[in-house]
Amino acid sequence: xxxxxxxxxxxxxxxxxxxxxxxxxxxxxxxxxKGGRRGAGYVALAGIGAAGLALGLTPPSADALFxxxxxADSFALFFKAAVLAAGALAIVxxxxxxxVERSEPGxxxxxxxxxxxxxxxxxxxxxxxxxxxxxxxxxxxSYVLAGIFKKxxxxxxxxxxxxxxxxxxxxxxxxxMALVFGLTGAxxxxxxxxxxxxxxxxxxxxxxxxxxVGLFFKAAFVPFHMWAPDVYEGAPTPLVIFLSTxxxxxVIAVLVRAMTVLFGGYTAExxxxxxxxxLATMFWGNLAALTQKSVKRMLAYSSIAQAGYLAIGLAAWxxxxxxxxxxxxxxxxxxxxxxxxxxxxxxxxxxxxxxVDGLRGLVRRAPVAAASILVVLLxxxxxxxxxxxxxxxxxxxxxxxxxxxxxAAAGALNSAISLFxxxxxxxxxxxxxxxxxxxxxxxxxxxxxxxxxxxxxxxGVSRLVTVVLVLSAAVLLLFGxxxxxxxxxxxxxxx
Amino acid sequence: MNILGVPILTFxxxxxxxxxxxxxxxxxxxxxAIKLAANIFTGLEFGATLLLLTRFDAASGDMQLVERLPxxxxxxxxxxxxxxxxxxxxxxxxxxxxxxxxxxxxxAVQKRLKEYYVFMLLLExxxxxxxxxxxxxxxxxxxxxxxxxxxxxxxxxxxxRRLYAAIKFFLYSLFGSVAMLVGILVLRSQHQTFDLTAMxxxxxxxxxxxxxxxxxxxxxxxxxxVPMVPFHTWLPDAHVEAPTAGSVLLAGVxxxxxxxxxxxxxxxxxxxxxxxYAPVLVVLALVAIVYGALxxxxxxDMKKLIAYSSVSxxxxxxxxxxxxxxxxxxxxxxxxxxxxxxxxALFLVVGVLYERRHTRLISEFGGxxxxxxxxxxxxxxxxxxxxxxxxLNGFIGExxxxxxxxxxxxxxxxVAATGIVLGAGYMLWLxxxxxxGKLSTPANESLKDLTFRELATFLPLVVLAFWIGIFPKPFLxxxxxxxxxxxxxxxxxxxxxxx
Numbered sequence: 001x002x003x004x005x006x007x008x009x010x011x012x013x014x015x016x017x018x019x020x021x022x023x024x025x026x027x028x029x030x031x032x033x034k035g036g037r038r039g040a041g042y043v044a045l046a047g048i049g050a051a052g053l054a055l056g057l058t059p060p061s062a063d064a065l066f067x068x069x070x071x072a073d074s075f076a077l078f079f080k081a082a083v084l085a086a087g088a089l090a091i092v093x094x095x096x097x098x099x100v101e102r103s104e105p106g107x108x109x110x111x112x113x114x115x116x117x118x119x120x121x122x123x124x125x126x127x128x129x130x131x132x133x134x135x136x137x138x139x140x141x142s143y144v145l146a147g148i149f150k151k152x153x154x155x156x157x158x159x160x161x162x163x164x165x166x167x168x169x170x171x172x173x174x175x176x177m178a179l180v181f182g183l184t185g186a187x188x189x190x191x192x193x194x195x196x197x198x199x200x201x202x203x204x205x206x207x208x209x210x211x212x213v214g215l216f217f218k219a220a221f222v223p224f225h226m227w228a229p230d231v232y233e234g235a236p237t238p239l240v241i242f243l244s245t246x247x248x249x250x251v252i253a254v255l256v257r258a259m260t261v262l263f264g265g266y267t268a269e270x271x272x273x274x275x276x277x278x279l280a281t282m283f284w285g286n287l288a289a290l291t292q293k294s295v296k297r298m299l300a301y302s303s304i305a306q307a308g309y310l311a312i313g314l315a316a317w318x319x320x321x322x323x324x325x326x327x328x329x330x331x332x333x334x335x336x337x338x339x340x341x342x343x344x345x346x347x348x349x350x351x352x353x354x355x356v357d358g359l360r361g362l363v364r365r366a367p368v369a370a371a372s373i374l375v376v377l378l379x380x381x382x383x384x385x386x387x388x389x390x391x392x393x394x395x396x397x398x399x400x401x402x403x404x405x406x407x408a409a410a411g412a413l414n415s416a417i418s419l420f421x422x423x424x425x426x427x428x429x430x431x432x433x434x435x436x437x438x439x440x441x442x443x444x445x446x447x448x449x450x451x452x453x454x455x456x457x458x459x460g461v462s463r464l465v466t467v468v469l470v471l472s473a474a475v476l477l478l479f480g481x482x483x484x485x486x487x488x489x490x491x492x493x494x495x
Numbered sequence: 496m497n498i499l500g501v502p503i504l505t506f507x508x509x510x511x512x513x514x515x516x517x518x519x520x521x522x523x524x525x526x527x528a529i530k531l532a533a534n535i536f537t538g539l540e541f542g543a544t545l546l547l548l549t550r551f552d553a554a555s556g557d558m559q560l561v562e563r564l565p566x567x568x569x570x571x572x573x574x575x576x577x578x579x580x581x582x583x584x585x586x587x588x589x590x591x592x593x594x595x596x597x598x599x600x601x602x603a604v605q606k607r608l609k610e611y612y613v614f615m616l617l618l619e620x621x622x623x624x625x626x627x628x629x630x631x632x633x634x635x636x637x638x639x640x641x642x643x644x645x646x647x648x649x650x651x652x653x654x655x656r657r658l659y660a661a662i663k664f665f666l667y668s669l670f671g672s673v674a675m676l677v678g679i680l681v682l683r684s685q686h687q688t689f690d691l692t693a694m695x696x697x698x699x700x701x702x703x704x705x706x707x708x709x710x711x712x713x714x715x716x717x718x719x720x721v722p723m724v725p726f727h728t729w730l731p732d733a734h735v736e737a738p739t740a741g742s743v744l745l746a747g748v749x750x751x752x753x754x755x756x757x758x759x760x761x762x763x764x765x766x767x768x769x770x771x772y773a774p775v776l777v778v779l780a781l782v783a784i785v786y787g788a789l790x791x792x793x794x795x796d797m798k799k800l801i802a803y804s805s806v807s808x809x810x811x812x813x814x815x816x817x818x819x820x821x822x823x824x825x826x827x828x829x830x831x832x833x834x835x836x837x838x839x840a841l842f843l844v845v846g847v848l849y850e851r852r853h854t855r856l857i858s859e860f861g862g863x864x865x866x867x868x869x870x871x872x873x874x875x876x877x878x879x880x881x882x883x884x885x886x887l888n889g890f891i892g893e894x895x896x897x898x899x900x901x902x903x904x905x906x907x908x909x910v911a912a913t914g915i916v917l918g919a920g921y922m923l924w925l926x927x928x929x930x931x932g933k934l935s936t937p938a939n940e941s942l943k944d945l946t947f948r949e950l951a952t953f954l955p956l957v958v959l960a961f962w963i964g965i966f967p968k969p970f971l972x973x974x975x976x977x978x979x980x981x982x983x984x985x986x987x988x989x990x991x992x993x994x
Contacts, residue, residue: 323569363610383643383669384636390567393632393676397570400680408680412673419669423646423662431650431658487569 008065011058011072012124014051014080015117021047022113029106037098037106041091044109048088048116055080062494068188069130070121078326078493079123079253082333086245087116089337089468093344094238096464100347101236105148111141112242119250126261127188128177131254135173135218138250139166142243146235158234162243165217165227173214179207180262189261197265208263212273215258219251220244221311222280225304229288232300237352240296241340244303245333252310252329259317260495267317274315275407281308282414289421296343296354298421302380303336305418312411313395316402324394326490331379331391331479338376338472342425345369345465356424361434366461370429372473377422379476382415387479387486394487496550498543502562504576507547507586508624510540511616518616523609530601533612537594537619544590551583556976558629558692566633572689575630580973581758581828585626585751588835591955592747593619596740599843599952603739603850604652611652614644615740622748626755631679631689635672641749642668645741653736660729660736667719667729675716675756678709682764695763695984703767710768713761714776720753721809723776724783734802735855739846742798746805747839751831754812758828758981762816766985769819776817781910783810788917792924797845797855800925801838804881807914808834814911815896819986821979823899828974830892833963837880837889840956844874847949848929851942857925862934867944871930873953878926880960882919888963 009016021043029040060074091112098104118138125131143166147159181187183203184195196204213224220228232240259270285305292298310332313325345366346358363370379388392415396408479486498506514536521529552559558577566574578586597615604611621644624637642665650661679689685701686694701709719726734742762769787807794800812834815827847870848863849855864871876887883889893915901908934940945953963970983990 378643381669384639389636389639393680394570396676397680397683400677400684405677405681409674409677412677413670416666416669416673419666420662423665427650427658427662430647431661483567484569487567491569 008070011061011065012070013054013058014084015120017051017054018047018113018117018120021050022110022117025113026107026110029110037104038095040106040109041095041104044113045088045091047113048084048091052081052084052088055084060494064126064188064190068190069127070124071126072124073495075256075326075493075495076124076253078490079249079329080120082249082326082329083116083119083123083246085330086242086249086333086337087112089333089341090238090242090245092468093241093337093341093465094236096344096462097236097238097352100344100350100352102350103149108145108148108239111145111148112239115139115141115145115242116246119246122250123253125254126190126257128180128192128262129187131258132170132174132177135170135254138247139170139218142166142247145239146231146243148239149236154234155236158231161227162231162235169214169217169224172210172217176207176210176212176214179203179210183207189257193262193264196263201266204263204266205269208266208270209273211258211263212255212270215251215255216277219248219255219307220304221277221307222284222304225281225284228304229297229300232303233294233297237296237340237343240300241337244300244340245336248303248307248310249329249333252307252314252325255314256317256325257495259314271315271317274311275404278308278311278315278407279410281305281311282411283308286414286417286421289418292421293356294354295356295359295425296340298424299336299339299343302339302418302422305414306332306336306380308414309392309395309411312399312404312407315407316395316399316404318398318402320394320398320401322493323487323491324391324398326493327394327483327486328391330486330490331387331476334472334475335376335379335388338373338469338476339380341465341468341472342373342376345373345462345469347460347462356428359425359428360432362429364434366466369461369466369469372466372469373429374426375473375476376469377426379480381419381422383419385477385480387476387483390480390483390487394483496546496560498546502560503543503547503550504560504562504578504627507540507543507590508576508620508627510543511536511619511623514540515613515616515620518609518612521609526608529608529612533597533615534594534601536616537590537597540619541590541594544587547578547583547586551578551580551973553580553973554976556580556980561629566630570632570683570689571687572632573630574633575690576627576633577629577692578627579977580975581755581977582626583973584828584832584970585748585755586623588751588832589619589622589626589748592743592835592839593622595839595843595952595955596743598948599743599846600738600740601948603846607651610647614647618644618648618744622744622752625752629691631682631691631694631760633689634691635676635679638675638752639669639672641752642672645745645749648741649733649737652738652741655736656732657736660732663729664733667726671716671719671726674712678712678716681705681709681712691759691764699766701765703771706765706768707771710761710765710772713756713765714772717753717756717761718779720756721750721813722753722806723779723810723813724786724806727783727787727806730806731799731802734805734842735796735798739842739849742802742842742846743839746802746842747835750805750809751835754809754816754827754831757813757816758824758978762819762985763981769817769985773817773819777814777907780810780813780817781907783807784814784911784914785917788914788921791921792917794921795856795858797848797857797925797929798842800857800921801841801845804918804921805834805838807918808838808881811893811896811911811914814900814907815892818896818900818903818907819982820899820903820989821982823896824978824982825971825974826892826895826897826899828978829963829967829970830889830896832970833880833888833892833960836956836959836963837877840873840877840953840960841881843952843956844870844877847945852938857928859936860929860939861932861936862930863939863942864930865934866939866942869945869950873945873950873957874926874930876957876960878922880964882922883915886961886964888960888967891963891967 121134289301
């Protein structure tokens with residue numbers, strides 16, 4: 001039977017710490033009368049910090065742990081770090097959001113941590129049952145997170161949509177898993193993989209397709225992305241930061257593991273599927289983003305398109321992509337969090353302006369923040385000397401190395417298309433002047449208008465968000481100028 | 496050779512960045528200090544490029560003063576800089592024009608000074624980097640960075656339709672660049688290196704069919720930059736809306752980047768494709784020469800006229816490069832410098848009037864020579880230089896191009912020569928309408944002649960126009976070997992055939 005030794009748990013200290021922090025955050029939120037909610041946030045941040053530290057100390061091991069259910073190889077550790085970074089960024093930015101909204105649902109922190117534990121387990125999972133269970137662990141709290149503002153229609157709608165489509169995708173994935181089990185009688189990737197390679201090809205392909213479709217849903221790959229713009233637009237911004245970064249990192253890792261180990265006998269077919277998905281995702285994401293008026297919805301499509309670039313790396317999986325995909329995942333987390341973070345920068349009288357007008361003339365009011373946002377935008381487009389360029393370069397080079405020159409060309413073309421909408425933000429910040437009344441005031445709630453806060457305060461620029469933006473920009477520039485720093489880490493991420 | 500302990504080429508690339516940092520830390524209210532700092536830094540940069548001359552060996556056609564450091568180990572990209580005669584002239588041109596453009600902005604730019612000069616210096620760093628980088632990825636990085644400051648220079652300090660012109664410039668250029676990036680990716684997968692000199696040394700390892708595709712990818716990148724017909728439509732918009740200094744650098748340096756790219760990459764790395772497609776490019780160049788000149792004749796706006804004349808002049812450069820003879824190619828390189836001097840100066844000439852009258856319509860002027868005699872003289876010299884009057888720089892370059900083209904095809908030569916005739920037409924007509932005749936518009940009565948500062952911006956350009964026109968030997972001496980080396984790779988038949 002399955003032999004579990006205590007030492008196996010030693011590889012999962014970060015998850016244990018996060019679980020403990022989740023429980024602690026819940027208790028702080030429930031029982032500390034004054035400031036308990038924010039206290040829960042601090043507990044969560046401390047938990048993530050401690051988990052990150054523990055992660056750094058965890059030695060990578062390619063062994064099959066917990067009877068072949070989990071592994072803690074360097075590949076898993078890298079993606080866990082990405083999940084932790086995404087969680088930390090989202091929580092820090094959430095402080096700002098809740099301050100302005102003047103309501104702070106403290107359970108957010110506990111739920112986010114639980115969800116992260118699920119993602120980290122999924123990244124490590126080497127068995128279809130464990131994969132499914134960890135996916136549910138990360139998915140269920142995230143449905144609640146999307147709809148956390150129960151009184152707000154947009155948020156509730158986002159939660160319901162996310163729940164229904166998420167459950168549907170889980171069911172599809174489960175069907176694929178059931179086929180795998182039916183064909184091979186095994187659940188562990190390492191056992192089922194070789195068995196599948198020798199099994200009935202058509203059935204195995206159906207199993208792979210169903211499994212992949214489930215994952216594509218969760219990573220918001222086109223054509224399984226329909227939920228994403230609505231959910232990202234409706235959910236509270238810091239939770240969008242969380243939902244658009246951490247799960248994507250985790251799903252990419254699961255995809256790689258499934259593609260190479262479980263369906264290792266069908267890599268050619270898998271590559272075709274991923275090529276199609278990459279093309280559809282990039283073009284649809286970028287073209288749809290072009291037509292958006294709301295910055296938030298535009299960024300939602302942008303984050304879909306960005307995942308499309310990652311799909312190029314998955315389709316071209318090989319020696320070059322092995323480094324390129326983890327590299328871009330790390331860069332994506334920072335870029336995307338910072339991009340959504342810019343919505344939280346300016347608070348126009350108790351409300352965040354989600355149209356591009358709110359950013360007009362920002363360089364006059366907040367030159368440092370504007371310059372940082374510019375770097376983030378350049379990185380998202382893929383203009384050097386930013387990490388976004390290097391990441392895209394590595395992905396495209398991986399495609400060319402596998403002979404997929406046209407796929408690389410499509411990626412490059414998309415990066416040029418994306419300039420147009422990303423630089424609507426750049427244009428507003430730098431080229432346009434903020435004239436007339438602050439546009440944020442128009443959308444302000446009556447309560448905020450009634451309060452006689454001075455006008456200057458009303459268009460306040462958050463110091464916290466500025467710091468996050470500056471740090472993100474610094475990281476993106478550093479890894480853009482000296483990509484070797486991150487590339488060597490990414491290259492060491494081995495399955 | 497080191498400056499302040501930094502190898503000279505690295506110093507040249509990053510010295511403007513030091514200027515950026517200094518300006519960033521100056522308080523925004525100290526406008527004079529900001530302007531002064533910007534001028535000092537661009538001036539010192541020009542001085543440093545002159546220092547380069549002392550260590551440059553014109554007798555060698557190889558890359559000199561090479562600096563090589565590992566950059567991205569995983570893909571074997573290097574921090575690799577080097578200079579040969581072609582880069583040398585273009586770096587000198589860049590640093591001179593940037594200095595002049597900075598000096599010319601003293602009065603012209605009044606708002607958001609700090610950002611203006613920061614973007615100016617960033618632009619200088621990236622332009623110099625483009626001409627010195629020998630690693631293709633590094634080249635691409637500088638090539639792309641150029642777009643960002645230029646976008647802001649047009650978009651913030653430009654004219655009425657600046658927002659439209661800025662994004663049009665950025666988008667057009669970026670579409671070209673990403674095509675080039677795909678070309679670089681394929682080259683790198685074939686050669687397993689980004690090192691340009693190593694790629695050239697390796698010879699043609701790329702199958703001819705693939706060369707064609709890579710050539711096309713590079714063509715898109717460079718042709719949009721030059722710009723070649725039919726990719727030129729961004730140029731009139733960008734030029735008309737850009738502030739004077741932006742136009743000077745756009746015409747003087749940015750357009751050269753495209754021609755430089757053809758010469759540095761397309762010709763030696765893809766020789767078979769270059770030979771095969773050369774006639775196509777020549778025809779496009781001839782179309783540009785004639786079409787650009789004809790459209791210039793029709794313009795009412797002085798800046799737009801000069802913008803279209805750039806299309807025509809850059810057509811000459813491309814013609815010179817793609818007839819694949821050493822004489823024409825040398826003429827093309829010299830013509831790149833000449834165009835930088837004369838068109839840069841002509842944009843400054845227009846800028847002088849725009850600063851005084853806030854209009855660039857030709858019909859608003861007339862008879863200015865009586866009010867502004869010094870200005871009239873400068874304008875005349877630059878008009879003649881642009882036309883190609885013997886004794887001035889434009890003549891030498893155009894003549895060499897035509898001379899190099901004639902043995903290949905008399906028809907091409909004849910068509911190109913009509914471009915010169917038309918050029919004389921639109922430039923002289925412009926000069927006549929603006930400077931001669933009666934002073935009909937009352938607002939022009941009180942126009943002041945050039946100030947000392949304005950004269951200082953023109954003086955080096957006027958001197959250079961005469962110098963190259965009368966004694967071009969030192970300029971031709973530095974480009975002789977490197978250009979011949981490239982043409983030898985792409986068109987060896989020319990050297991074998993009996994003369």
